[in-house]
Amino acid sequence: MMRKTLFLLLICLGLASLKPAFAQYTTGIGLRAGVTNGLTVKHFISQDAALEGILHARWGGFLVTGLYEVHKDIRDVKGLQWFFGGGAHLGTWNTRNINSRNRPPWAEPNTTYTVFGLNGIIGLDYAFQDAPINLSLDWKPAINLGYYNYGWDEVALSIRFVF
Numbered sequence: 415m416m417r418k419t420l421f422l423l424l425i426c427l428g429l430a431s432l433k434p435a436f437a438q439y440t441t442g443i444g445l446r447a448g449v450t451n452g453l454t455v456k457h458f459i460s461q462d463a464a465l466e467g468i469l470h471a472r473w474g475g476f477l478v479t480g481l482y483e484v485h486k487d488i489r490d491v492k493g494l495q496w497f498f499g500g501g502a503h504l505g506t507w508n509t510r511n512i513n514s515r516n517r518p519p520w521a522e523p524n525t526t527y528t529v530f531g532l533n534g535i536i537g538l539d540y541a542f543q544d545a546p547i548n549l550s551l552d553w554k555p556a557i558n559l560g561y562y563n564y565g566w567d568e569v570a571l572s573i574r575f576v577f
Contacts, residue, residue, distance in 0.1 A: 438485065438495065439541050439576035442548045446470060448570025450477070456550075456574065462486065464497070466535075473521070474512050477505030479554075481535050493541045503556060504530045531558035541576060548574040 438458060446454040452470025459465060468479040481501035488494045507527040521527070537552025550572040556565040 439548055442574030442576040444572055444574030446570050446572045449567050450570065454572045454574065472507065474508035474510065475506035477503050477529065479503040479533055481533060483535060485539060493543055495539045496537070497539055498536045500532065500534050502530070502532055529558050530560065531556055546576050548576045
């Protein structure tokens with residue numbers, strides 16, 4: 415088991431050394447923690463544009479979010495960028511397993527909702543120069559289509575392993 419872990423670590427460190435010459439990374443995979451918690455994958459398709467996929471949980475269900483993001487350098491801080499963009503989400507909310515204190519005020523008890531809608535995103539993204547780590551702090555408001563509901567509270571910190 416120890417040999418497999420060491421081998422995997424060496425492969426990951428080798429991949430991390432393949433970073434592009436500019437301050438950002440090519441692909442990052444990690445955890446997203448905030449109002450919703452989940453997994454995040456961000457991949458740069460050009461020097462200033464990235465696609466991000468997020469699988470996150472909220473209100474007893476799971477959502478998948480896809481985003482297109484434009485990144486801009488912040489002067490005098492190597493590795494720091496601000497970004498903005500938008501995308502869409504699709505998933506379910508299940509209030510069957512949520513007590514009344516944690517249930518959203520608009521939700522009926524013991525009901526499953528299919529949710530889909532549009533997202534915006536704005537935030538800061540920092541890629542460490544000497545370590546294969548990326549931190550991202552963002553605000554991701556959402557509007558659900560199909561019934562009136564919005565989410566303005568989605569603030570999160572993402573920590574990614576980059577290569």
